[in-house]
Amino acid sequence: MGYHPQIAMAMYGITKTALLGLTKALAKEMAPDTRVNCVAPGLVPTNFAAFLTKDEVLRKTAEENTLLGKLGTPGDMAAAASFLASDDASYITGETLVVAGGAPSRL
Numbered sequence: 001m002g003y004h005p006q007i008a009m010a011m012y013g014i015t016k017t018a019l020l021g022l023t024k025a026l027a028k029e030m031a032p033d034t035r036v037n038c039v040a041p042g043l044v045p046t047n048f049a050a051f052l053t054k055d056e057v058l059r060k061t062a063e064e065n066t067l068l069g070k071l072g073t074p075g076d077m078a079a080a081a082s083f084l085a086s087d088d089a090s091y092i093t094g095e096t097l098v099v100a101g102g103a104p105s106r107l
Contacts (some may be wrong), residue, residue, distance in 0.1 A: 002040055003098075003105045016040075020096055027094030036092040037084045042100025044072045067102025 002020055005013025029038040036047050043062045045053040053071065058074060063070055078098045083089055098105040 002096075006038055017046060023050060023096055024094050035084075035089070036098040037089070037092060037094070039080045039084065040096050040098045040100065040105065041077045042066060042072045042098075042103050044074060045078060046074065065103050066100065069103060072101060 001009060001013035002016030005017065020040075023036055023038040030036055040081065043049060043052065045059075052062065059071070076099055080097050084097060
């Protein structure tokens with residue numbers, strides 16, 4: 001939603017777009033001592049997204065909009081966050097890692 005705000009959820013999408021800029025600004029402000037990154041999840045079946053994922057037509061459409069043909073899981077998002085917090089990502093800051101199964105994700 002941060003990359004492609006939808007009409008029905010415009011204000012929600014706009015707040016997510018703001019987080020992309022906040023990530024860049026905080027990374028610049030807190031460097032070099034602290035790394036700041038962001039995870040931009042695709043649609044994940046959670047209680048928050050239940051109104052979308054429980055409707056079979058909407059869920060199927062969302063799945064078809066990913067290259068992997070499926071929705072993400074909370075574990076997928078946790079793995080991405082764990083990577084960004086690890087030493088393996090020690091030279092990454094100010095970035096947004098899109099974890100969306102290949103769904104369109106650029107402004």
